[in-house]
Amino acid sequence: MNADLLTRLQRRRRFLGGCTYGIGAIALANLINTDTPVKASEQQLPHHLPRARRVIFLNMSGGPSQLDLFDPKPQLQKWHGRRVPDSFLEGLADPVIKGGATLMATPRQFTRHGKSGMEFSDRLPHLSRLADDVCMFRAMVTDTANHHPGQLLLNCGSPMFGHPSMGSWVNYGLGSESQNMPGFVVLMSYSKPASLVGPSLWSNGFLPSSYRGVAFRSQGDPILHLTNPQGVTSRFQRAKLDTLRRLNALKFEETRDREITARIDAYELAYRMQAEAPELLDFSDESASTLQSYGLHQEATRWYGTNCLLARRMIERGVRFVELFHSDWDHHLELDKLLKVECAMTDQPAAALLTDLKQRGLLDDTLVIWGGEFGRTPMNEVRRGNSPGHQGRDHHPYSFALLMAGGGIRGGQVIGQTDELGYHGVEEQTHVHDIQATILHCLGLDHTRLTYRHQGRDFRLTDVGGTVVRKALA
Amino acid sequence: MRRMAGHDWFWCFFVGGLLVVPTSTLADAPDRLHWSFRAVSRPALPRVRQGTWVREPIDSFVLQRLQREGLRPSPMALRETLIRRVTLDLTGLPPSIQEVTAFLQNPRPTAYEEVVDRLLASPHYGERWARSWLDVAHYADSDGYLTDQLRPVAWRFRQWVVDALNRDMGFDQFTIEQLAGDLLPDATTDQQIATGFLRQTLSNREGGADVEEFRVNQVKDRISTLGTVWLGLTVACGECHDHKYDPISQREFFELYAFFNTASEVNIDAPLVGELEPFLAARPGYDRRRRALLAPQREAITTLQRRWEQRLLEADANPGQNYQWDRRWEILGLIWGGGLGEGQLEGQEIVKLAPELRTPTQRARIFEYFLQYGAAIDPARFGQLGLSGIKTAIDALNAQLPRVSRAAVMCETPHDRPTFIQQGGLYNDPGERVEPNTPRVLPAFPLNTPRNRLSLARWLVTRENPLTARVTINRLWQELFGRGFVLTSGDFGSRGTPPSHPRLLDWLASEFVDREWSVKRVQRQMVCAAVYRQSSREPDKLQTRDPDNVLLARQASLRLSAEAVRDCTLAVSGLLVRRIGGPSVRPPQSAAVVMGGFGKSGWLPAEGEDRYRRALYTFIKRSTPFPELVTFDAPNTRESCTRRERSNTPLQALTLLNAPFFQEASQQLARHTLLPGFSDAGGLVQSIDDGFRICTGRFPNSRERQLLIDCYHRLREVVRHAPQTAQQVMPWPVPNVDRLDAAAWVGVCSVMLNLHEFITRN
Numbered sequence A: 001m002n003a004d005l006l007t008r009l010q011r012r013r014r015f016l017g018g019c020t021y022g023i024g025a026i027a028l029a030n031l032i033n034t035d036t037p038v039k040a041s042e043q044q045l046p047h048h049l050p051r052a053r054r055v056i057f058l059n060m061s062g063g064p065s066q067l068d069l070f071d072p073k074p075q076l077q078k079w080h081g082r083r084v085p086d087s088f089l090e091g092l093a094d095p096v097i098k099g100g101a102t103l104m105a106t107p108r109q110f111t112r113h114g115k116s117g118m119e120f121s122d123r124l125p126h127l128s129r130l131a132d133d134v135c136m137f138r139a140m141v142t143d144t145a146n147h148h149p150g151q152l153l154l155n156c157g158s159p160m161f162g163h164p165s166m167g168s169w170v171n172y173g174l175g176s177e178s179q180n181m182p183g184f185v186v187l188m189s190y191s192k193p194a195s196l197v198g199p200s201l202w203s204n205g206f207l208p209s210s211y212r213g214v215a216f217r218s219q220g221d222p223i224l225h226l227t228n229p230q231g232v233t234s235r236f237q238r239a240k241l242d243t244l245r246r247l248n249a250l251k252f253e254e255t256r257d258r259e260i261t262a263r264i265d266a267y268e269l270a271y272r273m274q275a276e277a278p279e280l281l282d283f284s285d286e287s288a289s290t291l292q293s294y295g296l297h298q299e300a301t302r303w304y305g306t307n308c309l310l311a312r313r314m315i316e317r318g319v320r321f322v323e324l325f326h327s328d329w330d331h332h333l334e335l336d337k338l339l340k341v342e343c344a345m346t347d348q349p350a351a352a353l354l355t356d357l358k359q360r361g362l363l364d365d366t367l368v369i370w371g372g373e374f375g376r377t378p379m380n381e382v383r384r385g386n387s388p389g390h391q392g393r394d395h396h397p398y399s400f401a402l403l404m405a406g407g408g409i410r411g412g413q414v415i416g417q418t419d420e421l422g423y424h425g426v427e428e429q430t431h432v433h434d435i436q437a438t439i440l441h442c443l444g445l446d447h448t449r450l451t452y453r454h455q456g457r458d459f460r461l462t463d464v465g466g467t468v469v470r471k472a473l474a
Numbered sequence B: 001m002r003r004m005a006g007h008d009w010f011w012c013f014f015v016g017g018l019l020v021v022p023t024s025t026l027a028d029a030p031d032r033l034h035w036s037f038r039a040v041s042r043p044a045l046p047r048v049r050q051g052t053w054v055r056e057p058i059d060s061f062v063l064q065r066l067q068r069e070g071l072r073p074s075p076m077a078l079r080e081t082l083i084r085r086v087t088l089d090l091t092g093l094p095p096s097i098q099e100v101t102a103f104l105q106n107p108r109p110t111a112y113e114e115v116v117d118r119l120l121a122s123p124h125y126g127e128r129w130a131r132s133w134l135d136v137a138h139y140a141d142s143d144g145y146l147t148d149q150l151r152p153v154a155w156r157f158r159q160w161v162v163d164a165l166n167r168d169m170g171f172d173q174f175t176i177e178q179l180a181g182d183l184l185p186d187a188t189t190d191q192q193i194a195t196g197f198l199r200q201t202l203s204n205r206e207g208g209a210d211v212e213e214f215r216v217n218q219v220k221d222r223i224s225t226l227g228t229v230w231l232g233l234t235v236a237c238g239e240c241h242d243h244k245y246d247p248i249s250q251r252e253f254f255e256l257y258a259f260f261n262t263a264s265e266v267n268i269d270a271p272l273v274g275e276l277e278p279f280l281a282a283r284p285g286y287d288r289r290r291r292a293l294l295a296p297q298r299e300a301i302t303t304l305q306r307r308w309e310q311r312l313l314e315a316d317a318n319p320g321q322n323y324q325w326d327r328r329w330e331i332l333g334l335i336w337g338g339g340l341g342e343g344q345l346e347g348q349e350i351v352k353l354a355p356e357l358r359t360p361t362q363r364a365r366i367f368e369y370f371l372q373y374g375a376a377i378d379p380a381r382f383g384q385l386g387l388s389g390i391k392t393a394i395d396a397l398n399a400q401l402p403r404v405s406r407a408a409v410m411c412e413t414p415h416d417r418p419t420f421i422q423q424g425g426l427y428n429d430p431g432e433r434v435e436p437n438t439p440r441v442l443p444a445f446p447l448n449t450p451r452n453r454l455s456l457a458r459w460l461v462t463r464e465n466p467l468t469a470r471v472t473i474n475r476l477w478q479e480l481f482g483r484g485f486v487l488t489s490g491d492f493g494s495r496g497t498p499p500s501h502p503r504l505l506d507w508l509a510s511e512f513v514d515r516e517w518s519v520k521r522v523q524r525q526m527v528c529a530a531v532y533r534q535s536s537r538e539p540d541k542l543q544t545r546d547p548d549n550v551l552l553a554r555q556a557s558l559r560l561s562a563e564a565v566r567d568c569t570l571a572v573s574g575l576l577v578r579r580i581g582g583p584s585v586r587p588p589q590s591a592a593v594v595m596g597g598f599g600k601s602g603w604l605p606a607e608g609e610d611r612y613r614r615a616l617y618t619f620i621k622r623s624t625p626f627p628e629l630v631t632f633d634a635p636n637t638r639e640s641c642t643r644r645e646r647s648n649t650p651l652q653a654l655t656l657l658n659a660p661f662f663q664e665a666s667q668q669l670a671r672h673t674l675l676p677g678f679s680d681a682g683g684l685v686q687s688i689d690d691g692f693r694i695c696t697g698r699f700p701n702s703r704e705r706q707l708l709i710d711c712y713h714r715l716r717e718v719v720r721h722a723p724q725t726a727q728q729v730m731p732w733p734v735p736n737v738d739r740l741d742a743a744a745w746v747g748v749c750s751v752m753l754n755l756h757e758f759i760t761r762n
Helices: A002-016 A024-032 A074-078 A127-133 A147-156 A166-174 A234-255 A258-281 A288-293 A299-316 A335-359 A432-442 B002-019 B023-028 B057-068 B079-091 B097-105 B111-121 B123-137 B155-166 B171-183 B189-200 B211-231 B235-239 B250-261 B276-317 B323-335 B346-352 B360-377 B379-384 B387-400 B453-460 B468-481 B502-514 B519-528 B540-545 B562-572 B591-598 B608-612 B627-631 B650-658 B660-673 B681-696 B702-721 B723-729 B739-754
Strands: A054-060 A110-113 A118-121 A134-141 A184-190 A321-327 A366-371 A375-380 A393-396 A400-406 A413-415 A425-427 A451-454 A457-460 B263-269 B406-412 B419-422 B430-434
Touching: A054 A166, A054 A299, A054 A335, A110 A127, A118 A127, A127 A134, A127 A335, A127 A400, A134 A425, A134 A432, A166 A184, A166 A321, A166 A432, A184 A299, A234 A258, A234 B702, A234 B739, A258 A299, A258 B650, A288 A335, A299 A321, A299 A335, A321 A335, A335 A366, A335 A400, A366 A432, A375 A400, A400 A432, B057 B502, B057 B519, B079 B097, B079 B111, B079 B123, B079 B519, B097 B111, B097 B681, B111 B123, B111 B519, B123 B155, B123 B211, B123 B468, B155 B189, B155 B406, B171 B189, B171 B406, B171 B453, B189 B263, B189 B406, B211 B235, B211 B250, B211 B263, B211 B323, B211 B453, B211 B468, B235 B250, B250 B419, B250 B430, B250 B453, B263 B346, B276 B323, B276 B346, B276 B360, B276 B387, B323 B346, B323 B360, B346 B360, B360 B379, B360 B387, B379 B387, B468 B502, B468 B519, B502 B519, B562 B627, B562 B660, B627 B650, B650 B660, B650 B739, B660 B681, B660 B739, B681 B702, B681 B739, B702 B723, B702 B739, B723 B739
Parallel strands: A054 A321, A054 A366, A134 A413, A184 A321
Antiparallel strands: A110 A118, A134 A400, A366 A400, A375 A393, A451 A457, B263 B406, B419 B430
């Protein structure tokens, strides 16, 4: 039975042509009577039976403080204001540690939630109610303490520019199920514009450019120019597009330039988005209580709530990978005050999204991830304005927290444990590549076999690392 | 699970170990130096078989490499492709039909070189290449950050770049003037305007911002930009700690920083043609009246102003004692010159300067600020002296004085501003004091020269500097071939990619220096080379052997830049206004964007000619960039960008299909390709051939022509069934052409403006 299903999925993926723009490439292949040029791989994909079919990644950029949200450290409370014990610093050549930095207790209260008794701080009153649905990785580790390399590593598996992002890999592996929307959509929100790497985070890297994430505008109309120019009827537009497609296809026949096939797909998708997107963006079919639960009625939560609701509506329409970037969690100063701002913007909508997905039965095969590129130090930072109540923490790659929920994930468990200061992981450390391997696994993809040959070498999302975190799986 | 962490530790130690190698040791052992730090060599031209392909010395290097790999160069591109390619590359605009025809019909063997020389001499050359330079300078017309106030005089720097490039100013002088034009002996106004390069840093005017913190950020951005643009090094990594991969210590970062730490932002009078005479004529009368206004109480007013200044200085020296005066001092640093594109710290600097050392302009401006904001020092006295009334009178006087345009430049601060290593990169945690110096791994800073920006700029362009010429050549090559020899054109350090053709890169770099750093000359060598003239078509063999075209066995097909998409659309539709230079313009944009980024009246769309200027001149607000340009990958203006992305998205399709600007262009293209007799069969074909040639530079082949004919007839049918739409699709009446025919033709023109080929340079 399962084997049959797998075969069906594999067949379907081949049909979809492994392209974020859905069937456009197939249309083209028929049109010019040749092999489909976007054939991604000879492999049978997915590799195994998937537990999740799509992903919503709540990317919290800047490095949210795990010590003030997810990882309570009583010892830190006790040692507040003291120097970091030498035993921690022995042999550590670490730019993160400032001379003279002292340990910093969290001003937050942690309490246990749900049957699992998972601890959350009081900054996340909404998410904490979903403790039993969430798997918390409390001993995450990454390779870099700078935003840009860190964000690239988390998103693209490499700290260097030029690698495909997770959303591109997933669409490459599974194809898009939506004919009318891109397979990989990016939404953004922020309290203040901050240090986001930008489009490289949703880049197709060396994969064909049709796998690139499509970024919707962050404010105002999410997509500009959705409507035809004045007087241009749908039939008029269609006639233009048919000619355009044929002319571009002739050029492709002549040049074999793969950018042309991507261009053809982009136009076809654009045409279908014109039909589909207005309905996607129109929330009038949502109940008042749904809108309220996402916080669309309040100034603080409206932006992120809109993005969360859009994410749900997109996955309902077959979008494979939706990524919501929110910044800025980079709290070097005034951590408590600023953390409150970010949490006030995002906590309720994120929780509403999970709850809504669950109620609609979508959480069973949708993977939701909450996390940023690294965590923050147990010490405060030495800066001007660093008086009691105004302190912040620096970047910390050695331990931080990340949440996963939904398809294939067993909620209500905490994986990993950090030392008494929350400085290093001491048990069940999870590297960023391990998370990526686990995400792909839930989607039915083996991260060691989902590869793309580029410059004579097979590349993969997890580079040469990554182990599926079996314990996290349902 | 400890495994990963174990790797991390190992890596840390490994990197730490590298860093403790003293850089002097590295310099002593040139063969162990990273390639880009070694002196530029002058390789001999390789001997190659099939030498007939070689047109320029460049080709020998390329061919040798290809032959070593068992590959052959591609045949030359069709002449129609070639002239379109080189015209787009050198001017950012497409060739006209006449230019294409003239080239096709020119039998002389130098026909191509003639085109190249014409293009290099075109004033549009400077516009095209200024845009690339503005990318690295991260130019914009606003401050950035939250308040993002406008900088209405920023364009003066842009203009300087266009002019300098058109004159083919040597890259050495180009460097010196932008980094230190103000320090040149008898610096001209133009040379000062050049330092506008350093004024592209963001300004934070948000209340609560610590002005010193953001001043420090600006200096760091200048160093980071300099590192990226001239040295190809990510020196900014040295801000908080020693660079992890390249031999740049934190100390060396702050030694570089020291060169710029003493530079201050200042705006100067920079009169445009015709402004100076009326100003000078009016000035004596203005001065007289202004003096007369103040004369009766001159000393009393000055005394009050000095008290006010004293109070501000006390607040600066002893923060935390009086909140209100702390705030007043801060506000001076936040609002000074806001909305005028002025340096925000100029006011504070004037107050810190002894009154007798101030220039007349400085005196006048701080006095006017005092009149507006100084009452708090002694409200009663302020009122007694009638200063509010005086302010009104001076404002009226100022309004009558003929305006002189200003420009944003740099100058050396008159104040003592030593540089300390900022521990952990923290601006308020000073460590050891350092003096200006250059990184040890590079040629030594000359003895006996003043350690200032001017000497630094000159040091950058000495023959011995191994980086400046290589990094610059690499960027120029990247613009013409789609990728540089070093792919990471902003990082020539050990984390960057090694050069694909190291000997060619060196040959070009040494040639560049030998020929007085002439950019036009080296570009001429590049575009005249056989490697540039190759077809961009990718044979099957190369698709597997060299998909990224590292070996240069063909040219590249490149999507046009955001600006070129707009400019070419304007050009082919006949809308382009070719006027060079002037202030930024506001072509119409989506109402949703305007509301979000500018408010109701913040973007009054240009009327007339300014609607149709090249994209170079479109106003750039950092927080709300022009959306059509962003859709086509215009760079973020927050930091230096040396290499743009080239995406291919449905949002681009929606823009080209539906944005009002592109629809207007389709209508205009339709209008001037609708010839008398259009409605006859022959007329339609003629119009199709014309339109297609205007857009692509070539005739359509028979299949393409037939598809366009069929398209026209199908559209004509659609319009016939909905005749009421014809007027909207084609609002311009065309004499002797049926309105329905004209509307259908607009649709065909839109198809041609959406062709992949139209937005691609092959």
